[in-house]
Amino acid sequence: MRTKEACLQELKTKGIRLTRSRKALISFLVAAHAPRAIPEIQTSFQKEGIVFHKTTLYRELEFLINEGIVKEVIVSGEKRYYELVGEHHHHTVCLSCGDIRDIVFRENLLPIEQALSQEDGFQVLEHSLEFFGLCRMCKI
Amino acid sequence: MRTKEACLQELKTKGIRLTRSRKALISFLVAAHAPRAIPEIQTSFQKEGIVFHKTTLYRELEFLINEGIVKEVIVSGEKRYYELVGEHHHHTVCLSCGDIRDIVFRENLLPIEQALSQEDGFQVLEHSLEFFGLCRMCKI
DNA sequence: TGACAAATGCAACTAAGTTGCGTTAAGATG
DNA sequence: CATCTTAACGCAACTTAGTTGCATTTGTCA
16 A cells, blocks of 8 residues: 555655645645546545646646556446556446445456457457446445 | 349348339448448448438448348457358457457357356357457568 | 328537646755 | 746636527428
């Protein structure tokens, strides 16, 4: 599990400025432990009295993706979700409340990826696996 | 593989009207063999001289989803993709040209889904597995 | 062919995301 | 601590996906 301090130190070492929005975003994503979309991040900040222009958030996330700190997660069709880069994992998505959670397990998709390369000429760079259903709360 | 005629017959049997847009959409999706987004469908129709208002397309796809003919596919973060309901399968998504293709194989995610239910109380209703990378054309 | 509901088109809207540009501030240097 | 440079920021104005209410049209069946 990546800490906020480790992320900030990593950026500082690279000679990258530690700005208000940069620190706030990393802090937020470290605490989240799950993918978050920009509109969610914005309202969450507002509740704490922190205000950033949406342009800033979009640009900052793009920056952190290029630095390898954050990755875009492909989850649903309406918004883009972001999370800290870390151990390879997948997600559960509740179809009722929209809650997204990380799940970690060892899957073996290598044979499939090799078959795709040999049979279709498709070079796999990454994969995403999501489970859709009802979370503990919504199931009742 | 579902044919256009079979789909139309199925609807007719249910007493559903075979309208201009309904027939055009089914015909398009049968030919596509892969997920398509509404903006793509719209421009594709325009090239053939067929014009439908976007509202009609959104409503028609929603209708066909309720009838079990079409399903929404969760692929990328910007648009919603739709395809004909058929054999359970997954997708390859080219990160360069955006091309999406169906791939069919037998995976066994049941143990994972059972573990999710027992350990986290998450009831899986469906899953989605996508491979991102470079297609035969873009790889070069 | 006429009736009626289903389907359609339109206008007007919301919400996510993007771009150009002038201003601000992080942090390095003296 | 003051100054300088440039990365980062905020704003306005924009594009595009998707939605809603309502009046009009059209498929189908009697």
